[in-house]
Amino acid sequence: MEKFDLVIVGGGVAGLVTASGSAQFGAKVALVEKESLGGDCLHWGCVPTKTLVHSAKVASLVRRSEEFGIETSGAQVNFEKVTSRMRSVQERIGRNDDPERFRKMGVEVIFGEGHFLDPRTFEVNGRQLRAKKFLIATGSRPVVIPIPGLKESGVLTNITALKLDYLPRSMAILGAGPIGLEFAQVFARLGTKVTVIEKMGQILPREDKEAADVLEVILKEEGIEIVTCMEVKEVKREAGGKRLLAAQCEIHGNLNLEVDEVMIAIGRAPNVEGLNLNIAGVEFDKKGIKVDSTLRTTQKHIFAAGDVTGLYAFTHVAEYQAGIVVSNALFPLMNRKADYRVVPWVTYTDPELGRVGLTEEEAKKQFGEKNIQVFRFKFDEVDRAVIEGEGHGLIKLVTDKKNQILGAHLLGPNAGELLHEFVLAMKARLPITQISQTIHVYPTLSQAVKRASDQYYRQKLFTGWFPKIARRLIRLG
Secondary structure, three states, rough: EEEEEEEEEEOHHHHHHHHHHHEEEEOEEEEOOOOOOOOHHOOHHHHHHHHHHHHHHHHHHHHHHHOOOOOOOOOOOOOHHHHHHHHHHHHHHHHHHHHHHHHHOOOEEOOOOEEEEEEEEEEEOOEEEEEEEEEEOEEEOOOOOOOOOOOOOOOOOOOOOHHHOOOEEEEEEOOOOHHHHHHHHHHHHOOOOOEEEEEOOOOOOOOOOOHHHHHHHHHHHHHOOOOOOOOOEEEEEEEOOHHHHHHOOOOEEEEEEEEEEEOOOOOEEEOOOOOOOHHOOOOOOOOOOOOOOEEOOOOEEEOOOOOOOOHOOOOOHHHHHHHHHHHHHHOOOOOOOOOOOOEEEEEEOEEEEEEEEHHHHHHHHHHHHHHHHOOOOOOOOOOOHOOOOOOOOEEEEEEEEEEEEEEEEEEEHHHHHHHHHHHHHHOOOEEEHHOOOOOOOOOOOOOOHHHHHHHHHHHHHHOOOOOHHHHHHHHHH
């Protein structure tokens, strides 16, 4: 029986950050991972997909080069070199997740699949690890929904799509969420004919509809076919490796589509199988492990963080949660609580769609339509965006009557970077008037943030009763 202060199950971001922080505080830590350190983000998520997003962006810019006065013979995509660069980027970033680096910190890194023997003991490779505290950070995996023939057809997921050794001529992607749309634009820009099929009435169903609708128009203009309100009924494998996608919808009628590949990007499931959580006394459901605001499970000495909790499937949230676990697991008097009041995220299409807070519809339901204000500003009025040929999209702000930001939605160039000024304002409870009164460098894209905030004064000072009084005051001198 080996004894530890903390045993961590899962070597993704939440597990690695917790292991590093705990070891540096002097705790005796064991980190159990069944495959390799780095988790979904390094191997199948953020790192490889954003590398592909950038390669696809370069291909798009080369094709548009004449817009900028640069004559070329056109872009020719070498898919093998594109994926080779992706793997080299993964290798470089993955150096931070080298097991030896953690072992030098004092972390006992163990590779293998394990399970709880009881609430205080975890077994892996025949070794029994007993600990004062545990962290479950096993992440999540893509879900393949039970559509007849889908699994048998060799459907791709975000994992297997990254393993393709050829560029498909055509592809159907089921699901118009962030993963589906990012892959759709990547493959389309690299040369694949892409059709996106979404069951809901809009792409990115979690996002503000106005912003999502604008993005849909932009993607369609690039040549991506998008069909909403469409439910897939059957997928068949045909001769020559083709798949026949059959779908039905009362609005659009039937859709019969013949493609090289079918990819599914609909939902994720927590990795809890085989852990014996019932024996450990840890409650969970199909969404994930149940945790309280301190990230404790139903067993107070067992914590959970990251995708496995089913709360927010974002790397930056997993990192944030890990910091809370380090405090609460190691220091008895600490009782830090997670604050999800301000959680930003970004869909990495081009243009990017960044979001923090409530959508307009959510704000209306929560506060009442008369108690909110909506301000908009388009990127085609931002000089730097026009200079760079990226003048599409908009910023949409939702505030209360005191100008406190309830939600910010940015669809435009580098929206993920620009979003953080609104994130900070919400965190510090600063009204948009403070952003408006702050000097922003010209010409930068950040001018869009200021101009969107300026709309408060434009509406208040140049409409309604105020202009009439202002004119009288001016005439009086």
